[in-house]
Amino acid sequence: MMPASPRGSGRKESMTTAREPAPYMNPYLAGLGLGLVLLTTFVVMGRGLGASGAFSTIVAVGVDAAAPAHAAGNEFYRGYLENGFGSPFKSFLMFEVIGVLIGGFISGSLAGRVKKTVEKGPRISTKGRMAFAAAGGALMGFGAKLAGGCTSGQGLSGGAVLGLGSWTFMIMVFVGGYAGAYFMRRQWR
Amino acid sequence: MSAPFYKYALFGDEMSLILAVVIGIGFGFFLERAGFGSARKLVAQFYFTDMAVFKVMFSAIVTAMLGLFYLSWAGLLDLSMVFVAPTYWLPQLVGGLVLGFGFIIGGYCPGTSLVAVSTGRLDALAFCGGVLGGIFAYGEVYPSIAGFVTSTSMGRVTLDGWLGVRLSLVVFAVVLVAVLGFWGATTVERKLARREGADAGALT
Numbered sequence: 001m002m003p004a005s006p007r008g009s010g011r012k013e014s015m016t017t018a019r020e021p022a023p024y025m026n027p028y029l030a031g032l033g034l035g036l037v038l039l040t041t042f043v044v045m046g047r048g049l050g051a052s053g054a055f056s057t058i059v060a061v062g063v064d065a066a067a068p069a070h071a072a073g074n075e076f077y078r079g080y081l082e083n084g085f086g087s088p089f090k091s092f093l094m095f096e097v098i099g100v101l102i103g104g105f106i107s108g109s110l111a112g113r114v115k116k117t118v119e120k121g122p123r124i125s126t127k128g129r130m131a132f133a134a135a136g137g138a139l140m141g142f143g144a145k146l147a148g149g150c151t152s153g154q155g156l157s158g159g160a161v162l163g164l165g166s167w168t169f170m171i172m173v174f175v176g177g178y179a180g181a182y183f184m185r186r187q188w189r
Numbered sequence: 190m191s192a193p194f195y196k197y198a199l200f201g202d203e204m205s206l207i208l209a210v211v212i213g214i215g216f217g218f219f220l221e222r223a224g225f226g227s228a229r230k231l232v233a234q235f236y237f238t239d240m241a242v243f244k245v246m247f248s249a250i251v252t253a254m255l256g257l258f259y260l261s262w263a264g265l266l267d268l269s270m271v272f273v274a275p276t277y278w279l280p281q282l283v284g285g286l287v288l289g290f291g292f293i294i295g296g297y298c299p300g301t302s303l304v305a306v307s308t309g310r311l312d313a314l315a316f317c318g319g320v321l322g323g324i325f326a327y328g329e330v331y332p333s334i335a336g337f338v339t340s341t342s343m344g345r346v347t348l349d350g351w352l353g354v355r356l357s358l359v360v361f362a363v364v365l366v367a368v369l370g371f372w373g374a375t376t377v378e379r380k381l382a383r384r385e386g387a388d389a390g391a392l393t
Binding site for chain 2: 024025027028030031032033034035036037038039040041042043044045046047048049051052055056058059060062063074075076077085090092093094095096097098099100101102103104105106107108111113114115116117118119120121129130131132133134135136137138139140141142143144145146147148149150151152153154155156157158159160161162163164165166167168169170171172173174175176177178179180181184185187188189
């Protein structure tokens with residue numbers, strides 16, 4: 001066995017010692033890459049990136065399958081059911097989100113970061129972490145719909161086109177995160 | 190050349206879906222590269238130990254903003270045809286706050302949770318379930334909160350229009366704020382790294 005290679009000794013290691021995940025990309029370089037993807041989206045499609053809209057489509061289709069009359073009588077669900085080219089699933093965001101899953105997997109695989117695990121701090125149980133993850137997700141879903149988008153749609157995309165509501169939203173996301181950080185420290189630190 | 194291409198009908202709906210997948214692959218790839226498939230990396234932003242969320246997000250915003258600005262200036266892109274989410278400032282203010290709480294509690298946002306799922310994070314799967322539940326709850330209460338959600342409507346408002354200044358001035362200001370922010374973020378990271386190192390030494 002070769003001795004464990006020291007951290008940060010270069011990307012080459014990932015080929016020989018597959019167990020050690022590669023270091024993350026420089027944040028400014030990753031931001032530049034993300035920004036170019038976003039710019040391409042604007043130039044090609046005339047719109048930005050998104051994520052929460054795809055979740056909304058899944059919810060609306062689910063409600064429509066279980067209770068069609070209920071979904072039809074609700075303006076929010078109807079908006080997503082009437083979306084897309086012929087079928088609600090045939091929308092830009094649904095297809096983009098499939099790409100996100102593929103792209104994340106490609107990058108994670110190349111870096112040796114694909115691993116079945118639960119992300120948490122050392123002071124919380126796995127069950128506790130799963131409960132917080134679901135609760136946080138629920139708040140996130142509700143908040144994103146209230147704001148008309150999430151960190152992708154309102155934050156990144158709305159931020160780049162200098163939307164007033166998007167910047168209001170983005171500042172409040174950071175305020176909320178910092179305000180909650182103290183109370184959540186046992187989960188992460 | 191006339192951009193946005195789709196708005197000028199340079200290709201059809203079916204093609205737009207194929208492009209959506211390609212664009213999504215790029216989006217997911219760079220999110221994962223940045224480390225955003227990891228909840229601990231993401232929330233470190235809120236403990237000032239790793240400000241990658243701010244750095245990545247703002248370098249992406251600045252890149253796309255400058256690209257749009259120069260393409261429009263060169264007459265290659267019609268900025269008025271680019272979608273700007275309409276402003277409803279109060280629901281967006283409240284929504285942002287709720288989403289921020291969700292971020293620190295859940296550890297992800299919708300986009301990053303997908304990347305985390307694709308790299309095997311089970312907590313991200315629970316998070317995605319939560320997002321679906323939250324949106325369902327929103328849908329169910331929507332009829333009674335629709336008045337609030339559509340309140341304080343201002344339409345398509347951008348920062349330059351709202352402030353009544355030239356676009357170039359706002360673009361310059363955003364770049365300046367970002368660069369100052371990058372410098373500040375790195376300074377805070379270094380300070381905290383030193384303090385945490387001292388704490389760890391004191392504990393042993």
